[in-house]
Each structure stands twice: as structure tokens, then as C-alpha cells.
Amino acid sequence: MKNVLGSGDHGWTRMNADARLGRSVVPFDLRSVFICVHPWFSPVHRSRPIKRLLLLAVLLLPVLVHAQRTRVTGRVFDQATGDPLPYANVVFPGSTVGTSTDTVGFFRLNDDQHRDSLRVSMTGYRARTIALKGAVDQGLVIGLDPMHVELHVFEVRPGENPAFAVLRQVIARKPFNAPERLDAYHYTSYDRVRFDLNHFTDRIKKNFLLKPFDYLWDGIDTTADGVRYLPILLNEREEEHDYRRDPRSEKRVVMGTKAYKFFRAPRIMEFVEDMAIEPDINEEQVTILDRSFPSPINSHFQQYYRYLLDDTLRACDGYICHRITFRPKHIGDAAFRGEMLIDTTSKAVVRVDLAFSIEANINFVRNYWIRQDRAPVAEGPWFVRSSQVIGDFTVIENSADMTGFFGRRTSTVSDITIGQTREEAFYKQVDPVIVQDSAALRNDAWWRTVRPDTFTVEERDLVTRVDRMAHDPRWQRREGLLHLIGEGWQPLGPIDLGNVYTFFSTNPVEDQRVKLGLRTNDHFSRTWRFAGHLAYGFGDARWKGGLSGAVQLNGPRRQRTLIGAEYLDDMLQPGRSASLLPLDHVLTSFVRLSGPDPRWYLRATSAYVERQWPAGLAVRCGSVDQRISAPDVGFFRVLEGDTTGGATVTLSGVRLGARFAFGVKDLDADYTTILRGLFVPRVPIVSLEILLSGGGLGTNAVPMQRYRLKVEDRLRTPPFGYLDIYAEGGLIDGDVPYPLLHFPNSDPLLFNDVRSFNLMNFLEFAADRWATLQLEQHFEGHFLDRIPLLRWAKLREFVLAKAFLGSLSAANRNGAFPLPDGLSDARDPYVEVGFGIENILKVARVDFLWRLTDRDHAGALPFIVKPSFYFRF
Structure with a gap:
């Protein structure tokens, strides 16, 4: 052959x-x-x-x-x-x-x-x-x-690689060539992102989900190299960008945005938005798909790349240019491969090609390629005038035949004006991204005037097909099935039925528990939201349930006001993190490993008003009334030397909350909410809650004040990946029964929880003054990629340390509600450490954890291995 x-x-x-x-x-x-x-x-x-x-x-x-x-x-x-x-x-x-x-x-x-x-x-x-x-x-x-052989030759000769001298000049001229040195500028950008299904065969037409839709395949085409593809999504956006140097202000005004798609996919839309972010090679690090790549003109460029300077100059867009090619210094590094054309006079980058492929330790990416073309304005700085992105994504990157999709982005910049500023009120707006109220309502005539080119035949056909699919009842039923499997809720017209994973569960208090829940969806209303559930425990022969409602009022500039109320009569578990499986999830019945399994009854009513700003700020004010009781005999209480059971703890008052993460959309002010998304926010997240109880709505409410603050952040630490930081502190002012104390998040379950202490049992520690610090350093394969036999598996290593420090006042340690056996404070810090391997088969992580303190507590495990599962690049 x-x-x-x-x-x-x-x-x-x-x-x-x-x-x-x-x-x-x-x-x-x-x-x-x-x-x-x-x-x-x-x-x-x-x-x-x-x-x-x-x-x-x-x-x-x-x-x-x-x-x-x-x-x-x-x-x-x-x-x-x-x-x-x-x-x-x-x-x-x-x-x-x-x-x-x-x-x-x-x-x-x-x-x-x-x-x-x-x-x-x-x-x-x-x-x-x-x-x-x-x-x-x-x-x-x-x-x-x-060409690493040639590059190596440059290094061993007397002197240095001649590309280094050019790169130093480029780096030295970056402040002059960067647009940010101007007093002010304005420009308009147009972005178009398209996703195409690729590398599929005719067998996909027989798939249960897609078989009835013959018209979907009318858009199949083939690339010049024989790869079949089918456009399935198109998104376009028109924006205006404004910059002022002193005082510094950067604003993006979204003039129009439109998506052509036939499926509800919030994660895909996050992906679309990430592809639309223009990488800035003038920065030291470039973030793509939530991974940091060193810029090829990084100040420490020799640490990351090998370079080759062409020995001849060439013409490029009217300039005489050096051509420098570069590639990662080590195979498997998260670094680019590509080339730069550099103007010999201004030392500015005229064109840059950036690419990475399956060699980089990045999931689901066969190849990723970026091209930026730059040109100067009369005042000297260089602007990106156009850019292109092509990504080839799939589940198995090194398979040429595995079905995946192309992600394509084209961007053009126009109408650059220098030195003109807007009115002061514009720059004083808190929001970094200002979305015009009419942005999502632009008609076709408006889009035809702003597009730099017309839709291609493929794109026009795509618009027709996706509109037909989106309104096809057969597809709507299949999409509902997908949501049932993924989220546990089955759409039934304007109502969702679920959560099917909580229909049946078991626990020590209720024995066997059955539950049924309903909620409204967008077909009912985009303004009003209602939800409710009914449950019954056969062991305690008790009905439970809940009902909630909320209305969303949209204000100017994407500001939102939420007004809501809730009634709940169900069970709670002290010290359970909101990021764990729901308390009544069917898997919770089988995955507990150690320690007690405490459950209390909670009857609560609440109402709130919340204001959300697109700048990433949310503030909530509401009332709260809670009554907590224990199964069987209730909480024990000491009165005049006698211990009696059946006590109920009541809390009633006002709760204030706020959360801030600059520029993050759809942020809410609920302190316990876990932010979930395809990409981690690139800014710190700060959450604050103040609870004031006493009198008010409850006649027997415990007088107390609780304050708690937490900060979550991810620090990039190239070339060693990133560091995740979680810190929380709080205090309770007042003499309170122990059910109202603070219990650190514990996870005695089989699966690892990143925000909990995974070797701590429930009701092991309590505090009225506390501090928590959790650190995880993720090396992103920096060391394992150096091992040839492991490089292909794309494994990633990490280390972690978690500590909890908490104390109890004498009044709360020896109060009217005696602490149950095994519950104490943590004056000496509780500490657990570990290491682990993640990205196993791209979706799994395994933690090896050691408990360093309080190992003599009943039911304490000194060591454990825990798995968890996730999706990330």
C-alpha cells in the first residue's frame, strides 16, 4: 500500500x-x-x-x-x-x-x-x-x-536568537502602540458566531431525536477537504466601544443582538459569548475557554516559547515586516503555535496567527485558530481591524471521525474616532456593559444596515431551518425529554413536572418518602414564576410541602426588580452545603459514609424585594420567620434545673443580603446560591448577609444578630495553572439555642463537594464566631504532561488545604439548650489536606484526603478517597 x-x-x-x-x-x-x-x-x-x-x-x-x-x-x-x-x-x-x-x-x-x-x-x-x-x-x-532543531541551534551559538532583539523592541513599544495611551476613542464592532455540526455520517439521521426532521439535513455541505458539516446556530452582535483614559473608563454598549437557534442551551450560549471575546496579545496572559495562555509578546517570552525569525523581510498590508514563528517550549503546554508579522518601523504587530490543538491539555478541542489583523490610526496606536476564529470541537479530540462541531467567529471594526468623549453621565454608569433596551428587538431592516456583509446562502438557509425546528411540536417534545434527563423536570405545556430524581427517597426520619413538584415555565409567563411541592413521609406519618411565587419587573438598562414570597414546611439538615445533592435526592439515600444523619423540621415563611444591576450587583431585603423542631421529642431544654423535651426554636426578623461580582450577569443576592456556569467568573465574588431577629413577626423569636461575609476568587498563576480561594467569616451576637449556631459545611457522603469539609461529619462542630479558608492549587497538567506515557491522557494534578476555626461563648456553650453529644467548637483549627487527579476521561476527579486534626472524634475518618464529576475545558 x-x-x-x-x-x-x-x-x-x-x-x-x-x-x-x-x-x-x-x-x-x-x-x-x-x-x-x-x-x-x-x-x-x-x-x-x-x-x-x-x-x-x-x-x-x-x-x-x-x-x-x-x-x-x-x-x-x-x-x-x-x-x-x-x-x-x-x-x-x-x-x-x-x-x-x-x-x-x-x-x-x-x-x-x-x-x-x-x-x-x-x-x-x-x-x-x-x-x-x-x-x-x-x-x-x-x-x-x-523546527525545534533550528531553534535549538540559535540557542547554543555565541550570542542569542536574533528574534529576541526584535521581540524586545516590540515589548518596549507596546505602551506607544496600544490604543489605551490615547485620551479617548470610540469604535463600532460587529461579531458573527456560527456553530456547525461536523464529521457526522448518515447514521445520525436515524437517531431517535432527529429522525423525523428530514428538512434539517437540507443544509448539509462539504468542505474542500471532504468534511461534512451542517450549520445549526448563528449569533450576531453589534456593539459600540468607548474608552477614556483619565479618569479611566471603558464601556461597551450592545446596540443589537440576535440568536438563530432551535434549542434551549444556556451553556452553549455561554460558549458563544466566550468566543466573542477578543484576546489582547498586549496583555501578559490571554484567556481562552477558561484557560490562560501566555501572550507571544509576554514580558517573559523566553520562558514559554521558541522563536524563529525569517532571514528576509516581506511586504504585508503595505508595511515591510519581520516574520517570527513561535511554538510552545514544551509539548503539552497551554501555549500558542503561530506566527507574527511585525512592522519594521513601528515595531507593532500587523498580523498574528494563534493556534493550539490536541497537544495542549484542553478538553474537547481538536484545533483552535485565531487571526487578528491590525492597522494604525493617524495618532499612532494600532487597533484590531478584523479577526477570525475557527474551532473544531469534539468529545474525543484525536479521532478524525468523531462527530463534533465547528465554531466560527468573524469580527470587523469600523468607525474609529479619536479624542471625542461622551457626556460625563455616560462614564459614571456602573455597568461596564450597557445593553440597549431595544437590542434584542432589532428588525431585519436594521440588521441589514449594520452588517458589513450579507448572510451567505448557507446562513440564510440556517435561519429558515432553525425557525421551522423551533416551532415543530415534535422537536419540542424531544427537547422536553432531554431536559427531563438532564434536569429532572418534564415540561407539560406551561407547567413543569418534577424533580423526578426526588420522587422517592429514604432517610432515618421519614423512612420512605414520596414527593411531587410543579413549577411554571416560560410558556406560562416570563414575568411571573410559581412553584410548589407536596411530600409525605411514611416513617413519621407527616405531610410536607412548599409554595413560592415571584414577579420580575424589568427596569431601564436591564435593571431588574424581583418581588417574591415563600412558604415551606419540610426538612432541613444542619451543615449541609447548597452545592450537595438535594436532601431528598434518591442518591442521598445510598451515598452517606460516616457519622450521624440529623434532620430537623422547618416551618418558614419569607418575603423579599431584590434589585439586580447588570454591573454585577444584587441587593435583597426581606422578612423571615422560622420555626425549627426536632423529630420525636423535639429539642431538649433546661428550665430551672429540669430538662424537658418538645422545645421549638423560633427566629423572626429581617434579612439583608448583597452580592457583588463586577460585570457578571444574572447575579442574585441569596447568600447560599451557588454560581453555576460553563466558565468561572474572572472577578472576585463577594457575598454579605445580615440577619436581625427579635420580636417583630414572631412573639417568641430569639433575639440575635448574625453577620457573615464570604469571598470567592480564582487567581491565575502561570505557568502553574490557577489558585481557587474561598474565605468566609461571621459572628452571631446574642445568646442563642444551638440549632441557630453556625455549622460548617460538611460532606460525609460518597461524592466530593468542593465547598465542604469532606472528612467532617454533620453536627461535629458549631460556632458563634468563625472563619473558614479553603485553597486549591490546580496545576492544569503542568507536571503530568512532562511524563510521556501520561501525556496522552490529559490528566491534571491539584493540591488542596481547608481549615475551619470557630469558637463558642460561654453562654452559648452552656446555655438553656444543651449541646448534643459529639458537638463542640473548633478553638483548635480543624484541618484537612489532600491532592488529587482531575480530568479523568475529561469528566471525573478523584481526591485523596487526610484529616489532620480531631481524629479521635466518634465516627471520624482519617483518610478517604472521593470521586466527583463535572464538565469543563
Whole structure:
């Protein structure tokens, strides 16, 4: 099948496309032609030589034309690793005919002229020129040698790599070439993001979810390299950008936004928004898909990259430019591969190509490529004028046939004005992103005026198809099934039925528990929300339930006001984190490992008013009334020396809450809410809650004040990944029964919880003054990627430490409600440490945890191994 040439051919391999079926793939040769025309050469026809010659020319014409054509197919790969090379340049030298390899390294190139050679090149690799046979369809398998050998040569010679001198000049000129040195500027940007399903076969048409929708497949097309794709989503956005240097202010005004899709997918829309973020190579680190990449013009560029400076200058967009190629210093590093064109006069980057592929420890990415074109304004600074992004995503990155999708983004910048500022009130707005009230309501006529180009035929067809799918009842039923599996709720018109995973569970108090819940959805109202549930425990023979309602009032500039109320009569578990499985989830019945399983009855009513700002600020004020009791005999209480049972603890008063995370959308002020999303916010999250109880709504309410504050943040620590920080502190002022004390989040369950103490049991510690600190350093494979046998698995390592410090006042330690056995304060800090491996099969994490203190407590486990599951890049 293959004819492997010797070392003199520089390692590339030639393979005949006809699989050795013959020296030529021409379907007939000249002898067959002469046999066909043989009667014309008989003596009978010798009198008509001109006619014979004309006919002979006509018969030979297809053969001659075929002989002139050049057809080449093949695959390009990394000679060192064997990995396919996407987007390599393949051209016929001396012509304008060329192409690029696809995402798995394949190409096809045709020309009507005879070509005797083929040239293959790619950033960071030695170019190859291959001799071609004439009049033969040829298949080639071409290996390119990485240029790290040449780069290494530069390092060992006296002096230094000549690219370094150019890069130092670029870095030194960054402040002058950056737009931020201007007093003010304004520009308009248009972004278009499209997702295409790719690498699928006809079997997908028989899939239960998609089988009825024949019209969906009308949009199938094929790339030049033979990859089938189907556009399924389109999003466009028009924005205005304003900058003022002193006092510094940056604002984005969203003038219009529109999404064409047939599925509800908030995570996908997060992905769309992340692709629309323009990376700034003037920064030290560039964040893409929640991963940090060092900029190729980073101040410490030698630490991350190997560079090669072309020995000749070239023309680029009217400038004379240096060309510098770069690649990661170590295989597997989260760093770019690409090239820069640098203006020799201003030392500004005219064009930059950034790419990473399956070699980088990033999930679900076959390849990712960014191109930015820059141009200066008269005042000197350079602006990004246009950019392109192409991503190839799939579940299994190194499979060329696994179904995935292309993500494509194009962006253009126009109407740049320098030195003009807006009115002061505009800059004083807190919101960094200002969304016009009419942004989502723009009509087609408006969009036609702002688009820099018209929709392609594919894109127009996509708009028609997705609209038809979105209104197809058959698809709506299937989408409901997907939400039932993923979220546990089944849509039934304007009502959702669920959560199916809580329909049945068991616990020590209720024994067997059944539950049914209902809630409204967008088909009922986008303004009003109602929810309720009814449950029954067979062990305690007691009904439980809850009912809640809320109305959302939209104000100007995307400000929202929520007014809500709730009644709840159900069970609670002290010290249970909101990020754990729901208390009545069916799995909770089976996954507890150690310690007690306390459950109390809670009867609560509350009402609140909350205001949310797009700047990332939410404030809530509300009333709260709670009555907590224990099963069977209730809480024990000491009165005049006698201990009695049946006591109920009552709390009634006002609760104030606030949360701030600059620029984060849809933030609420509930202190216990866990922010969930595809990407972690790039800013600290600060939450505050104040509870004032006594008198008010409850006649027997405990007089007390509780204050608590927490901060969550992620610090990038390149090249060693990132550090997650969680810190909380609080105090309770007043003499309170122990059910109202603070219980640290505990997790004695089988699965790891990142915000809990995973070796602490429920009701093990309590405090009225406390502090919690949790640190997790994620190395993102920095060390494991250095091990060749493990690199392919893309495993990532991390270490962690968690501590809790809490104390009890004498009055609360020896109060009227005696502390149950095993419950104490933590004057000496409780500490657990561990390490772990994450990204196992891209969705799993395993923690190895040690408890360092209080190991003599009843039911305490000194060591445990816990799994958990998640989705992230």
C-alpha cells in the first residue's frame, strides 16, 4: 500500500492513489485509442486524410487534457509525533493555486495545468517541496519536521536568537502602540458566531431525536477537504466601544443582538459569548475557554516559547515586516503555535496567527485558530481591524471521525474616532456593559444596515431551518425529554413536572418518602414564576410541602426588580452545603459514609424585594420567620434545673443580603446560591448577609444578630495553572439555642463537594464566631504532561488545604439548650489536606484526603478517597 522512501527523501512517504493497480491511473492508453480508430487508417479511407486527422484529434483531446491536469490528495503529519497537522499550506510553486489541510491533516488540490512539484509549509515546521509525476493522480503522505532543531541551534551559538532583539523592541513599544495611551476613542464592532455540526455520517439521521426532521439535513455541505458539516446556530452582535483614559473608563454598549437557534442551551450560549471575546496579545496572559495562555509578546517570552525569525523581510498590508514563528517550549503546554508579522518601523504587530490543538491539555478541542489583523490610526496606536476564529470541537479530540462541531467567529471594526468623549453621565454608569433596551428587538431592516456583509446562502438557509425546528411540536417534545434527563423536570405545556430524581427517597426520619413538584415555565409567563411541592413521609406519618411565587419587573438598562414570597414546611439538615445533592435526592439515600444523619423540621415563611444591576450587583431585603423542631421529642431544654423535651426554636426578623461580582450577569443576592456556569467568573465574588431577629413577626423569636461575609476568587498563576480561594467569616451576637449556631459545611457522603469539609461529619462542630479558608492549587497538567506515557491522557494534578476555626461563648456553650453529644467548637483549627487527579476521561476527579486534626472524634475518618464529576475545558 505504501512505498516508503529512504532518508534522502527527508522522511516523507509517497503512496500511489491507485493502490499499486498500475503505473498510471489513466483509464485507457494511446494504444486503445489507435485500436478504436484503426478502421480509419484502412486504404478505403486514405483519400480523406484531413477528416481522419480531425477525428483523431477529437478522440485524443480527452487524453491530452487529462494528461495536463494535476490532481493530488494526501495527508500531512508531524514527523516527530505522528500527529496530523491542520491548516498546513499546500501550493503548487509558481502559481496561485493552493489549499490548506483540514482539521485532521488531509488535503485535495487540483489544477488544469501540469505541475511538477508541490510545496507544503506550516508555521514552526520545515517546508517541503515534493516532485510530482506527470499525468498521474497521486496520493501523498507527507511528514514535516518540527523546527525545534533550528531553534535549538540559535540557542547554543555565541550570542542569542536574533528574534529576541526584535521581540524586545516590540515589548518596549507596546505602551506607544496600544490604543489605551490615547485620551479617548470610540469604535463600532460587529461579531458573527456560527456553530456547525461536523464529521457526522448518515447514521445520525436515524437517531431517535432527529429522525423525523428530514428538512434539517437540507443544509448539509462539504468542505474542500471532504468534511461534512451542517450549520445549526448563528449569533450576531453589534456593539459600540468607548474608552477614556483619565479618569479611566471603558464601556461597551450592545446596540443589537440576535440568536438563530432551535434549542434551549444556556451553556452553549455561554460558549458563544466566550468566543466573542477578543484576546489582547498586549496583555501578559490571554484567556481562552477558561484557560490562560501566555501572550507571544509576554514580558517573559523566553520562558514559554521558541522563536524563529525569517532571514528576509516581506511586504504585508503595505508595511515591510519581520516574520517570527513561535511554538510552545514544551509539548503539552497551554501555549500558542503561530506566527507574527511585525512592522519594521513601528515595531507593532500587523498580523498574528494563534493556534493550539490536541497537544495542549484542553478538553474537547481538536484545533483552535485565531487571526487578528491590525492597522494604525493617524495618532499612532494600532487597533484590531478584523479577526477570525475557527474551532473544531469534539468529545474525543484525536479521532478524525468523531462527530463534533465547528465554531466560527468573524469580527470587523469600523468607525474609529479619536479624542471625542461622551457626556460625563455616560462614564459614571456602573455597568461596564450597557445593553440597549431595544437590542434584542432589532428588525431585519436594521440588521441589514449594520452588517458589513450579507448572510451567505448557507446562513440564510440556517435561519429558515432553525425557525421551522423551533416551532415543530415534535422537536419540542424531544427537547422536553432531554431536559427531563438532564434536569429532572418534564415540561407539560406551561407547567413543569418534577424533580423526578426526588420522587422517592429514604432517610432515618421519614423512612420512605414520596414527593411531587410543579413549577411554571416560560410558556406560562416570563414575568411571573410559581412553584410548589407536596411530600409525605411514611416513617413519621407527616405531610410536607412548599409554595413560592415571584414577579420580575424589568427596569431601564436591564435593571431588574424581583418581588417574591415563600412558604415551606419540610426538612432541613444542619451543615449541609447548597452545592450537595438535594436532601431528598434518591442518591442521598445510598451515598452517606460516616457519622450521624440529623434532620430537623422547618416551618418558614419569607418575603423579599431584590434589585439586580447588570454591573454585577444584587441587593435583597426581606422578612423571615422560622420555626425549627426536632423529630420525636423535639429539642431538649433546661428550665430551672429540669430538662424537658418538645422545645421549638423560633427566629423572626429581617434579612439583608448583597452580592457583588463586577460585570457578571444574572447575579442574585441569596447568600447560599451557588454560581453555576460553563466558565468561572474572572472577578472576585463577594457575598454579605445580615440577619436581625427579635420580636417583630414572631412573639417568641430569639433575639440575635448574625453577620457573615464570604469571598470567592480564582487567581491565575502561570505557568502553574490557577489558585481557587474561598474565605468566609461571621459572628452571631446574642445568646442563642444551638440549632441557630453556625455549622460548617460538611460532606460525609460518597461524592466530593468542593465547598465542604469532606472528612467532617454533620453536627461535629458549631460556632458563634468563625472563619473558614479553603485553597486549591490546580496545576492544569503542568507536571503530568512532562511524563510521556501520561501525556496522552490529559490528566491534571491539584493540591488542596481547608481549615475551619470557630469558637463558642460561654453562654452559648452552656446555655438553656444543651449541646448534643459529639458537638463542640473548633478553638483548635480543624484541618484537612489532600491532592488529587482531575480530568479523568475529561469528566471525573478523584481526591485523596487526610484529616489532620480531631481524629479521635466518634465516627471520624482519617483518610478517604472521593470521586466527583463535572464538565469543563
